[in-house]
Amino acid sequence: MDAPLYLRPRVEPPLARLLADRPFLNSLVDALGSPLNVLIPEAVAENAARFRAVYRGHHLTGRVYFAHKANRSSALLRRLAAEDPATVGVDVASTEELRHALGCGFTGDRIMATGPKDAAFLWLAARAGATVSLDSPGELERLSGLVRTHAFGRVAVLVRLSGFERATGHGGAGTRLLSRRSRFGTPLRDKEELLSALERNADTVEFVGAAYHLDTTGVEEKARALEQCVLFMDACRARGLAPRALDIGGGFGVGYVAEAEEWERWTTALTEAVLGVRPPLTWRGHGYGLRNEGGTVRGAAALYPAYRATAGPGYLDELLSLPASVLGRPPATLLLEHLHDLYIEPGRSLVDQCGLSLARVLDVRPADTDAGHHLVHLAMNAGDMSLEEHGVLVDPVLLPRGEAAGDGEPVGVYLAGNLCLEGDLITRRLVFLPRLPRAGDLLAFANTAGYAMDFHAHHAQRQPVARTVAVERRGDSWHWCPDEDYWPITPLGGAVG
Secondary structure, three states: OOOOOOOOOOOOOOOOHHHOOOHHHHHHHHHOOOOOOOOHHHHHHHHHHHHHHHHHHHOOOOEEEHHHHHOOHHHHHHHHOOOOOOOEEEEEOOHHHHHHHHHHHOHHHHHEOOOOOOOHHHHHHHHHOOOEOOHHHHHHHHHHHHHHHHHHHHEEEEEEEOEEEEEEHHHHHOOOOOOOOOOEEEHHHHHHHHHHHHHOOOOOOOEEEEOOOOOOOOOOHHOOOOOHHHHHHHHHHHHHOOOOEEEEEOOOEEEEEEEEHHHHHHHHHHOOOOOOOOOEEEEOOOOOEEEEEOOOOEEOOOOOOOOOOOOOOOHHHHHHHHHOOOOOOOOHHHHHHHEEEEEEEOHHHOOOOOOOEEEEEEEEEEEOOOOEEEEEEEEOOOEEEEOOOHHHOOOEEEEEOOOOOOOOOOEEEEEEEOOOOOOOEEEEEEEEEEEOOOOOOOOEOOOOOOOOOOOOOOOOHHHHOEEEEEEEEEEEEEEEEHHHHHHOOOOOOEEEO
């Protein structure tokens, strides 16, 4: 057999220490069932501190807003609510997320309301004193109408921009888009309509600044967009407005796979498998966006870059340090010169290393393939652990039941869910494990707190949705409580192990 194509996860303390405690994790699943989500609230506070350290390194002020949609947890939100109010807030994208944030201890002035907004969302955001990130002049008019009708005070607003362009000819003749067009935000070409709306509604809204979010990992594109937002805010000041903050969104990324060599080896092997020059690496020849057309690979792999040397706070530092091409100074210098606060909205990167998802092995049987692989059925479905739904490929960690751990040879398996559907695969990729699992063993999927552990969870076929618990290490043992019972002012109960 060829050498196993591992994609072993990157795990750091305290998550690594949690994964090492097999008896504790097995006892949790015995008590609470499979699947089970486990969160480490202290880790999210540590991540916020790392982002704040980047601010200090560049002498910047502003606030880190957690993108709530990344995880439904109350424990994570309550732990962040206990952080410095001046530096940590929450970004909410629905009425229920806003209600949840308020119930977890965030005051309105620490909340950013983003995304599509109906009248109820706008009303509650205005009533609570949240900052509203506006997508269009029409949304601004609707908010202003509510403020006038209900006699609210002025509401703090950001205006989200999109459609950033760059000059391509001599003297600025000709332009091209810096990034894909977005259905969110007001294109810069329509800025006059937006500025007029801000001036017309100055009695109802306080214009705080501009915002953008680019769906790209390209640091240069984000730096160019930041420059154009700074120029837009200069134009606002020339019109008598007084913006003071720039929100650059999220997208700072996470490194899921520990070793660059493993990621490069696997992606190369995928291309070879699509071409047919090596055995298939996926269920029924799935290509993750690649296809073979007459001996040539076509398409693009729809995969998240699972190995990232620079991500999270490091990515933010790189962005702020990047030499600017138009205005001639790095983004951090531009913000300092203009006395702008920096707002960011990390989701995935703020909950990096904050949790894992556990699944009990139900059954192991030979797979219906010619290669002699096995099919491992789990007490979990693809909605319970949806890393692959976001293009993230990374191996689970095998946690054997009891003491039998080291016997067996590396083996390739396919992971199937508990739904009565052919398509319910936890991953379409052949996953290599150190030995063949047995019924009763656990598989632990590391680093699922960002968009994977509850983003797609559902009650199909009345299968149980994963419970979530919060854990902390005290002395020689882990302590846990249900996610909804966690508060940062009281020690966790339920010591196990």
